[in-house]
Amino acid sequence: MLDPKRVFRLSSGVGSFVLARALLGAATVHAQAAPPPQPAGTSEEQSDSADAEDPASITDKSDLDPAFEREIIVTASTGTNISGVKPVGSEAVVMDRNAILQTGKNSVADVVRTLPQMQNLGFDEAATGANANASGNSNRGTTLNLRGIGSNATLILVDGHRVAPSGAANSFTDAVQVPVSALERVEVVADGASAIYGSDAISGVVNYVLRKKFDGIELGGRYNFNKYYDEFALSAVGGLAWDFDGREGSVMVAYEHSERGYVARGKIPYLRQDLRRYGGADFRIVGNVASPGSPGNIVVPSGAFGQPGATNPAFPEAGGYIYYAIPSGTTGVPSVDSLIADSANLVDRSDYEDFLPKSRRNQVVVYLNQELTEDLEFYNQTFYNKRQLWTRTFLPNNTSSSSFDVTIQPGTPYYIEGIPGVAAGSSYTVQYNLAAHMANGPAFINYNPEETISTTTGLRAKLFSDWEGEVYYTYGQNKTCGVCYLGNFVNGDSDSAFNAAVNQGLINPYSDAQLTQDQLDLILGTNYQYSQNYFHDVVAKVNGALFDLPGGTVKMALGGEYTFTINKLQNGASRGPDNILDASNDANSRRTRTQYAAFGELYVPVISPDMHVPLMDEFLVNAAIRYDDYSDFGGTVNPKIGATWTINNDLALRGSWGTSFRAPGLPELEPGLFSVAVQVPVYPNNSGRDDIALIAGLPYSNILIRLGGNPELKAEKGTTWSLGADFTPSYVPGLKISGTYYRIEYKDQILGVPWASFLTSPETASVYSDYIVPISNGASCVNGNSSTYDPALVPFLENFLYGSASITNPCGISVVLDGRYQNVATAVQTGIDFQADYMIPTDLGTFLLGGSFTKILKNEQQLAPGLPTFDALDRINYPVSFRARGNLGYLNGPFSATLYMNHVGGYLNDQPITIQNVVQPNSQVPSWTTFDLSIGFAFDDDARWDFMRGVRFSTTVQNLFDADPPIVLSGQSAIDMRNANPYGPIVQFSLTKAFH
Numbered sequence: 004m005l006d007p008k009r010v011f012r013l014s015s016g017v018g019s020f021v022l023a024r025a026l027l028g029a030a031t032v033h034a035q036a037a038p039p040p041q042p043a044g045t046s047e048e049q050s051d052s053a054d055a056e057d058p059a060s061i062t063d064k065s066d067l068d069p070a071f072e073r074e075i076i077v078t079a080s081t082g083t084n085i086s087g088v089k090p091v092g093s094e095a096v097v098m099d100r101n102a103i104l105q106t107g108k109n110s111v112a113d114v115v116r117t118l119p120q121m122q123n124l125g126f127d128e129a130a131t132g133a134n135a136n137a138s139g140n141s142n143r144g145t146t147l148n149l150r151g152i153g154s155n156a157t158l159i160l161v162d163g164h165r166v167a168p169s170g171a172a173n174s175f176t177d178a179v180q181v182p183v184s185a186l187e188r189v190e191v192v193a194d195g196a197s198a199i200y201g202s203d204a205i206s207g208v209v210n211y212v213l214r215k216k217f218d219g220i221e222l223g224g225r226y227n228f229n230k231y232y233d234e235f236a237l238s239a240v241g242g243l244a245w246d247f248d249g250r251e252g253s254v255m256v257a258y259e260h261s262e263r264g265y266v267a268r269g270k271i272p273y274l275r276q277d278l279r280r281y282g283g284a285d286f287r288i289v290g291n292v293a294s295p296g297s298p299g300n301i302v303v304p305s306g307a308f309g310q311p312g313a314t315n316p317a318f319p320e321a322g323g324y325i326y327y328a329i330p331s332g333t334t335g336v337p338s339v340d341s342l343i344a345d346s347a348n349l350v351d352r353s354d355y356e357d358f359l360p361k362s363r364r365n366q367v368v369v370y371l372n373q374e375l376t377e378d379l380e381f382y383n384q385t386f387y388n389k390r391q392l393w394t395r396t397f398l399p400n401n402t403s404s405s406s407f408d409v410t411i412q413p414g415t416p417y418y419i420e421g422i423p424g425v426a427a428g429s430s431y432t433v434q435y436n437l438a439a440h441m442a443n444g445p446a447f448i449n450y451n452p453e454e455t456i457s458t459t460t461g462l463r464a465k466l467f468s469d470w471e472g473e474v475y476y477t478y479g480q481n482k483t484c485g486v487c488y489l490g491n492f493v494n495g496d497s498d499s500a501f502n503a504a505v506n507q508g509l510i511n512p513y514s515d516a517q518l519t520q521d522q523l524d525l526i527l528g529t530n531y532q533y534s535q536n537y538f539h540d541v542v543a544k545v546n547g548a549l550f551d552l553p554g555g556t557v558k559m560a561l562g563g564e565y566t567f568t569i570n571k572l573q574n575g576a577s578r579g580p581d582n583i584l585d586a587s588n589d590a591n592s593r594r595t596r597t598q599y600a601a602f603g604e605l606y607v608p609v610i611s612p613d614m615h616v617p618l619m620d621e622f623l624v625n626a627a628i629r630y631d632d633y634s635d636f637g638g639t640v641n642p643k644i645g646a647t648w649t650i651n652n653d654l655a656l657r658g659s660w661g662t663s664f665r666a667p668g669l670p671e672l673e674p675g676l677f678s679v680a681v682q683v684p685v686y687p688n689n690s691g692r693d694d695i696a697l698i699a700g701l702p703y704s705n706i707l708i709r710l711g712g713n714p715e716l717k718a719e720k721g722t723t724w725s726l727g728a729d730f731t732p733s734y735v736p737g738l739k740i741s742g743t744y745y746r747i748e749y750k751d752q753i754l755g756v757p758w759a760s761f762l763t764s765p766e767t768a769s770v771y772s773d774y775i776v777p778i779s780n781g782a783s784c785v786n787g788n789s790s791t792y793d794p795a796l797v798p799f800l801e802n803f804l805y806g807s808a809s810i811t812n813p814c815g816i817s818v819v820l821d822g823r824y825q826n827v828a829t830a831v832q833t834g835i836d837f838q839a840d841y842m843i844p845t846d847l848g849t850f851l852l853g854g855s856f857t858k859i860l861k862n863e864q865q866l867a868p869g870l871p872t873f874d875a876l877d878r879i880n881y882p883v884s885f886r887a888r889g890n891l892g893y894l895n896g897p898f899s900a901t902l903y904m905n906h907v908g909g910y911l912n913d914q915p916i917t918i919q920n921v922v923q924p925n926s927q928v929p930s931w932t933t934f935d936l937s938i939g940f941a942f943d944d945d946a947r948w949d950f951m952r953g954v955r956f957s958t959t960v961q962n963l964f965d966a967d968p969p970i971v972l973s974g975q976s977a978i979d980m981r982n983a984n985p986y987g988p989i990v991q992f993s994l995t996k997a998f999h
Contacts, residue, residue: 081095081160081163081191081208082192082196083606084544085559086471088606088625089623089647090625091645092625092646092659092725093192093645093725094192094193094194094725096118096190096192096838097189098114098188098191100187100214103188103189104955104993106937107961107989107991107993109183109234110179110183111180112146112147112178112179114186115147115189115191115209116147117888117905118191118888119836119855119856119887119888120191120207120836120886121149121886122150122151122882122883124148124981125145125146125147125154126144126145127145128145128392129359129980141171141172141173141485142169142170142484142485144169144170144175145178146176146177146178149191150859151859151883152205152206152749152830153205153752154175155719156205156665156719157207157208158196158209159177159178159211160200160208160209160210160211161210161211162211164384164540166180166477166479167480167536169455170483170485170668170670171484171485171532171533171534172677174668175668177453177455179388179390180457181211182258182261183225183238184236184238185214185240185257186211186213187214188212190209191207191208191209191210193206194207194659194723194725195207195723196661197641197721198628198641198642198643199604199627199629201564201629201631202631202664202665203665205663205719205721205723206723206749213255213257213368213370213384214255214257215253215372216253217241217242218242218243218244218999219241219953219999220239220241221240221241222996223237223239223993224236225238226991226992226993229987229990232266234261236259237259237261238258238995239259240256242254250373250376251374256368256369257366257367258365258367260365261362262362263361263362265395266358267357267395268356268357269351272977273970273976273977274978276351276975281977282972283916283977284919284972286975287350288321288347289322290321290323291322291324293326293347293434294397294436296348296349296350296436297348297350297436297440297515298331298513298515299433299435299436300327300347300433301329301419301431301432302327302431302432302434303422303432304324305424309426310323311323314920318345320347325344326346327342327422328342328347329433329513331348331515333514334514334516337419337513338419339422339423342422352397356396357394360393360394360449361392362390362392364388365388365389366388367385367386367387368385368387370384371383378464378465379463380462382459382460382462382463383460384459386457386458388454388456389454390451391450391453392453394449395448396447397438398437398438399447399491399492399527400493400495400530407436407437407493408433409434409501410432410502411433411506412430413428413429413430415506415508416506417513433512435512437493439515440517440518441517442517443517443520447491448488449488450484450489451484451485452487453482454482455480457477457478461473462474466545471546472544472545473542473545474541475541476540477539478540480535480536481536482536483533484531485534486530486532487530487531488529488530490527490529492576492577493527494528494576494577500528500577500579500581502580504525509525510522510525528577529577530576531576532574535570535572536571537571538566538567539566539568540565544560544602545561546558546559546560546561552607552608553611553614554610554611554614557606557607558606559603560602562603563599563600564600564601565600566600567595568595568598568669569594569595570594570669570670570673572591572676573589574586575589590675590677591675592675592676593675594669594672594675594676596669598631598633600630601630602627602630603629604625604626605626606623606624606625607623607625607626608621610622619649620650620651620652621648622647623647624645624646625645625646626643626645627643627644628641628642628643633718636666636718639664641661641663644660644661645660645661646658653730654730654731655728655729657728658725658726660722660723661724662720662722663720663721663722663723664719664721665719667716667753671716671753671824672716674712674713674804675802677711678711678712678823679708679709679805679806680708680709680800681708681806682705682706682809682813683809684812684815685703686705686706686762687703688702688706688762689702689762689763690761690764690768690775692777695762695775695817697817704817705816706818706820707778707796707799707800707819708758709821710822711804711824712823712824713823713824716826717751719751719753720750720751721747721748721749722748722750723745723746723748726745727741729741737844738839738842739840740838741836741837742835742837742838743836743837744835745833745836747831747832748829748830749829749830750829751826751827752826752828752830753824753827753828754825754828755823755824755825756774756821756822756823756827756867758821758822761774761820770868770869770870771867774820775821776818776819776820777817778793778795778818779793780796780815780816785814786813786814787813796813796816796819827866828865830862830863830864830865830875831861831862832882834858834859834861835857835860836855836857837855837856838854838855838856839854841853847895848893849893849895850892851892851894853890854887854889855889856886856906858884859876862874863875863876877908877910878911879910879911879912880914883907883910883982884908885908886907887906888906889903889904890902890904899937899939900936901937902935902936903935903936904932905933905934906930907931909929911925911926911928912927912928912972912973914973916974926972928979929969931966931968931982931983933962933966936960937958939955939957939958940956942955953998954994954996955995956992957991957992957993958990958993959991959993960991961990961991962986962987962989968984968985969983
């Protein structure tokens with residue numbers, strides 16, 4: 004039987020909560036400042052080199068968990084390259100396997116998002132807007148966002164190794180890399196770490212540590228359900244250890260399959276277009292944007308010269324447009340008199356489109372380890388992820404701004420003469436619900452397949468004395484189709500096959516009859532955006548002791564890294580009246596990057612307990628530096644220094660300072676992936692600049708707008724420092740309290756600059772003067788002869804993908820507005836992390852009380868040099884200042900129960916909506932508090948009945964008391980999915996059985 008006092012003594016070095024849970028069978032999240040030794044990415048065997056005086060680094064639990072012959076209990080290993088030392092000065096948060104399972108989450112990304120340090124600002128599979136591309140996340144990937152300062156500022160690793168980037172139009176590391184069944188723990192360092200890991204670690208690092216030395220077979224399953232959908236996962240884990248002639252080896256294989264069905268937006272009231280029940284607008288119709296029924300509507304501007312006019316009080320939803328509903332049952336061309344004025348046939352498009360796509364995922368993880376000699380060890384870590392998503396959409400071209408509009412040309416078979424508001428001989432628009440005409444045809448489905456493989460092969464060696472070396476090579480590839488309408492795409496351009504078919508009399512735009520297969524064959528095509536990312540990474544490093552000081556042994560690590568990355572993207576779509584699949588005007592890009600790095604780290608134990616220095620039981624210093632050189636933007640140097648001052652057994656102080664960086668993503672640099680150049684002959688110019696020619700002395704100029712990739716981008720930069728304390732009072736056994744104050748300055752962030760504001764006033768023209776390029780072509784300029792153009796104009800007319808048809812008069816251009824991606828933004832954030840854990844052993848069982856919160860004190864942003872900073876905190880689409888998670892647990896033998904409290908603070912909704920042409924005021928969003936309950940039984944080999952041995956069963960209920968989310972009216976929803984969800988209680992049943 005376990006002695007609770009012994010449990011506390013063992014856990015005091017790393018925090019009682021994690022180790023007590025590992026020993027007693029409960030689950031929690033734990034934060035610590037000085038993790039025990041073991042470099043990130045190493046196997047359990049390596050931790051044998053840890054200081055034997057540290058009881059937290061290793062313990063035998065074979066009598067507690069039969070799945071492990073000997074499991075090494077190691078907390079945060081992320082943050083150092085030196086074996087056998089503690090990362091110094093930085094705070095780390097660790098979720099052990101039991102804590103992971105108790106969240107009731109089905110993906111590793113959702114598990115990590117339960118931490119208060121995480122802000123749900125970034126990508127995931129859900130699409131709250133009416134667009135299957137999920138606001139630019141075309142392949143529906145998932146990101147993590149520490150501190151809310153940007154997903155690309157959070158580095159994601161697997162066992163300390165980088166993985167291939169994901170994305171099509173964007174480049175990011177997908178957060179769902181490995182299955183939950185293969186995960187041993189998650190380590191999060193919420194501190195800048197580029198001195199150790201290089202790019203992306205500005206706000207911190209998330210490291211997924213895999214299960215490794217598993218002996219036997221474990222079969223498991225999870226089933227989640229709520230009132231809108233259900234999902235399930237089946238898993239199998241197998242492992243084998245051997246000893247050949249004294250050379251130990253082992254292998255672990257994990258497989259997981261998961262599925263979820265379609266989740267239509269219309270099933271969730273908060274996501275419907277008609278939000279009047281929540282005090283919102285009816286977004287089924289706003290001006291000339293509508294979701295038409297079948298039949299649809301004719302819509303024309305009410306003003307002169309084809310422009311919208313005054314709002315019609317009889318139909319204010321239409322704004323400055325006139326609507327005519329087409330009568331049901333129309334078979335030919337309706338008469339003017341049959342059209343129903345000031346009325347519209349409408350549907351709620353949310354009934355046709357998905358919030359969550361249908362999902363199928365298969366994941367495999369393999370870990371192989373083999374001692375080759377007494378001093379040499381081989382390992383291979385491979386994981387494979389195949390994900391398929393199917394998203395139903397309302398429109399065949401996946402736009403969110405309008406219905407599928409058909410332009411009816413005069414003189415064609417379906418043209419109606421004499422419609423009030425339509426000038427004689429002018430075209431007009433019919434809003435057409437194509438999906439409603441396709442009962443027997445294909446639905447509009449965006450198919451997103453994604454396949455990722457990553458394999459790391461390495462050697463570890465004992466060199467001399469206590470020096471160790473490691474070299475490994477990682478190969479990764481990611482292939483995905485961000486936009487894949489395969490055989491069910493209809494372009495909405497004016498010359499589309501659908502418009503052509505209507506104006507040729509082959510499709511009646513007024514009929515509510517189903518289209519025939521022959522008609523569908525005329526108009527259906529394909530649209531694809533296929534991307535490939537390849538990643539090659541070689542790392543070599545050594546570490547060991549240099550010399551002894553009175554406080555201990557000074558140790559050092561040195562190493563280098565070589566990385567080669569390839570990004571490829573191919574676009575194509577069926578276009579034109581003949582519906583021909585064409586890729587000539589689309590992205591077909593390939594960009595590469597070569598990177599070299601050198602790094603070093605020094606660990607200095609200045610004072611040890613043996614020195615008996617008053618008020619300084621121990622003082623440790625760690626310093627690291629890394630140089631990275633990139634083929635596309637140059638070099639960067641990033642240092643970091645940390646210190647831990649242990650005053651006595653009760654109190655330790657820590658601090659760190661360092662710089663970090665993020666290399667611009669290859670899609671951000673590459674014009675061949677996305678770039679636009681558009682000429683606007685008459686554009687408002689109120690800049691007051693006399694070097695920009697005006698048209699006839701009026702406040703208008705002939706401009707060229709340039710958008711997209713910019714090969715001149717530099718690295719984003721961050722500077723982070725933190726101060727913290729850990730309090731484990733000896734007079735209150737089982738209690739630990741930790742707190743950290745941090746500051747992050749994030750400079751040269753990459754944004755697309757707001758070109759539409761450049762010429763609005765002299766003030767904005769001054770702020771954005773670097774991106775305003777005056778052009779003076781002169782009288783000798785000849786259109787089509789670039790040698791006669793102003794040399795300043797020529798680079799902007801080259802190397803772009805879209806908009807060439809608009810450039811009809813280059814000689815007339817008087818100014819270029821450079822709206823490409825630029826290094827312009829700056830953010831400064833300060834905040835406090837706090838956590839407390841308390842374990843109370845009693846005769847009735849062990850009680851665990853704990854919690855953590857993050858309070859952001861300041862989050863100021865500046866969108867460009869010269870612009871004022873603004874408060875980007877507690878506002879919609881920005882970080883929420885207060886997030887917390889608490890827990891109350893009970894453990895007794897195989898039984899465990901934990902109640903969690905989750906809290907998200909209130910914030911301002913300053914994105915007002917318009918209801919019947921009236922702009923609504925800002926509103927305060929209240930805080931949201933929910934409770935989760937997890938109950939489980941875990942039986943070891945001492946269980947009374949054989950069938951119970953190795954069985955773990957748990958039930959988790961998220962949002963136990965069905966707390967309604969706050970109403971947030973913005974865009975086309977009544978909920979802010981970044982800070983709440985509409986699902987109500989989410990129930991999970993989980994069962995695993997281990998065989999040995």
